[in-house]
Every structure is written in C-alpha cells, then in structure tokens.
Amino acid sequence: KAGVTQTPRYLIKTRGQQVTLSCSPISGHRSVSWYQQTPGQGLQFLFEYFSETQRNKGNFPGRFSGRQFSNSRSEMNVSTLELGDSALYLCASSGGQGGNSPLHFGNGTRLTVT
Amino acid sequence: LAKTTQPISMDSYEGQEVNITCSHNNIATNDYITWYQQFPSQGPRFIIQGYKTKVTNEVASLFIPADRKSSTLSLPRVSLSDTAVYYCLVGAFGSGYALNFGKGTSLLVTP
Secondary structure (H helix, E strand, O other): OOOOEEEOOEEEEOOOOOEEEEEEOOOOOOEEEEEEEEOOOEEEEEEEEEOOEEEEEOOOOOOEEEEEOOOOOEEEEEOOOOHHHOEEEEEEEEOOOOOOOOOEEOOOEEEEEO | OOOOEOOOEEEEEOOOOEEEEEEOOOOOOOOEEEEEEEOOOOOOEEEEEEOOEEEEOOOOEEEEOOOOOEEEEEEOOOOHHHOEEEEEEEEOOOOOOOOOOOOOEEEEEEO
C-alpha cells in the first residue's frame, strides 16, 4: 500500500499570502488529521476530518482551515500568513474507527514564511 | 485527553538495551498507548501499540503495568540509526481525538 503523500514538500511564501497544502491518505483510511511542528512547540494538533466532517479541532486561529473530499483526500489552508506560521505541517491518516487505529504520517510540507 | 510525561533526552551506546518510560496518570478506560519514532524532517513513524500487559514486535517491546498509569518502550540492542525522537501517545483513536504528542524523548546513540 502506498503511504500518506503530502504535497508540496517545500514552500516559501511571504507574509500576508495564503497557502494550501494537500494530503492523500492511505487507501481505505477515512480519517485525516493535521499537525504543526515547530522546534519550540513540538507537534501540535490542528484538526481531524472523518468522512468529510471535521470531528475535532485544536487551538489554532481561524486562519487555519481544512477540508476533506469524498475520496478522503484533504487540504489545509492558511490565510494571511505570519512569520510564526513557518513550520513542518504533517498529515496523518488512520482507519478512524476503533480505539486501536494508529496514525500513519506523511513526511510533511516544510513551509517557510518570509 | 491524557497528559503524558517522558524524559526529555536519553543517551545510550550501541548494542545496549534502551528503556523509555512514559507516565500517563489520567489514562481512560478506552485509551490505547502508542509509541512513535521521528527522524529530522520526517513524519513520525508508528513503532508499537498496546492496551495492557506486554506487546512485542520485530523492533520493540511495550510493557504496561496493571494500573496502566505508565508504559515502557524497550528497544533491544540499539544502533546508531535508532537516534531519533520517541513520542508516547495515549488516546482512543477513531473517536474524534485531539492527540497531544508532547515534546517526546530525544534518544542519542553513540558508538
């Protein structure tokens, strides 16, 4: 099975712009979650989608949004970029049902805001 | 949401066994314990998962005492390539979770 695929791998944007990141989950996985990783804050949960519905959301401002399509692929959007949004953005998929469905991560999108 | 506590860092020599303990005092009945390994600029990789007692796979063992308030990841005979950050996660996946990875344990393996 192919793993979780995130595109693009690297992005450089300037302050005030907006960006969209893409995630293709493992085939058959219906849950997709997003995380932001920075050296200072570690891995922080952004939100999780299951069958096109957002099931849970972390403590991030409304500039961070996401969606999931009927084929379980997901996109994450960040508007009005700030320097502090520079981070590794990770997507993970799981079967989404049952207490023992571990997360499978992609290798992330490295976003640099200048 | 169960809070986890792990050592910030650990050092080991090649060939030794490494045990990393994670405390999770407020673990809920439905929660599973999962460990991940992360290398720089890569996503975390699933290592092992358990609910109670002991679980073993080809790369690690996971020991969980009866009260489930802690767990220990055991890496037998580590090599230089095991240098990574290890995260302990506690949660009931699949029910709309908001997982807290914490800062993890940075393991350094030297010759």
